[in-house]
Amino acid sequence: MNRIIAFCLFALLLTACSGDGDKPKTTTSEPIYTLIFLDKTRSVNIDKAFVGQKYQQALTDIIEQNIRQKGDRLEVYFIHENTSKARALNLTVRSEMDDVSAASPTDREAAETEFNLSLTREKAQIRQRVLQQLVAQNVGSSNQETDIWASLPVIAKANESGATVKVYYLSDMIESVKGANRRDFQVSPPKDNAQADEWAKADAEQLKKYTLGSPEITMILPFEPNASVKENNPAVTQYWQTLFSELGVGTVEEQ
Template sequence: MRTSFQFKYFMASAMMVMLAACGGEKEATKVASDAPVYTLVFLDKTQSVNVNKNYVNEKYRQVLTDIMENNMKNKGDKLEVYFIHENTSKARAMSVMVRSEKDNMEAANATDREAIETAYAMSLQKEKGIFLRQLLAKLNQQNTGASNLSTDIWASLPVIAKANESGADVKVYYFSDMIESVKGADRRDFHVKPPKDDAQAEEEAKADSKKLEQYVIGSPQVTIVSPFEPTASSKENNPHVTHYWQTLFQELGGVGVEEL
């Protein structure tokens, strides 16, 4: 009897531990989901990307609108825009944060709750409308300086690492052809020498990750919004370049890359 009781007690205790662990996991998930969203948008301002082309402009405007709608929902959600060119990490063009705040609804009745929700929704939409106009203006801003001759995408990594330090849910968007093009013995110039196949792309990305591992980027959501039409040739839209970036982000943080 005693042995049976001990066994039952052990099983009950084990079950309680498991339930507590599950609850703790759910609580951790809940806390993580409450983290603000930190959106980084990198807009390619080099010669190789022409936002004046109808297809590119319409695609980019739609994706930027979706980003604003989906990522800027709560107080503290932040969006920063950087221009990709010769000096990417120093080229912050825009920084905005949601300030709208919902009034406390604990003691509110149904009518008051509806009024609070409506007031918050209106305030948030007003903010997002202002932000979106600023964002689309940055999209169409031209770069006619000499910095448009180089494309330093590596320089986005310290920016991502800094965002990662905030503890926010980091989402990164590259509006670019991703053709890294920087002069120097230890740099890549995909205009001059793009990877010829996936094997070379992987080899170069793994070698480069050793130089860039100082940047702790965490596990951001990374999306490449390419300027290429669906009918673009592989010579124009080189799939091995995309594979290079997929491998690099995988090496740096186990990060998957989505391409739009």
């Protein structure tokens, strides 16, 4: 009986320790570096109700999940003919939680309340500025080409920060660049997954010069659920899945 009681007490102790360790440490965890690439080419129409609603909700969710503490960063780039030079926003969170390690429970609660209010205000400001970039129109000549490859050096630069990098493409992912050794999926998309894999592996050889690290990548597509294969070609997203995998990225999600 004593042995059973001792075992139960030991199990309870383990559970309690595990529970404390699993609690989120919102003010001491590694900062998040969020990269958002907004497609500003002719093929993505943000004025369509479905696209506008989907992308507004996606951006709201991204900000809510990734903006948590001082030092978190968020950058917005436009995807077009000159993607790597098209940074539209560069924001760093300023809200900071006071050191409450030696504070009384009352002071600790007051500090947490003040921090949460400050962070909520900052999130609202960031959301407003990001949504302004979402609806911004690109009527210049840069909307003729879609250079998604050019996002890779941007990701590699973010990887150098040491933060957790999360990348979001709000795009149809239709790479469309003219010239030798480039892909133009507007003119010649991969015909099936096998060809997509073949092209991606070949292209990865010239793109491995970019050290991407292990970012989380999410492709948020503008297509409605009833879109045709011609409009939402699964071989195109297969190409990107394979390319990112070949470049060492572990997590690639499609939405």
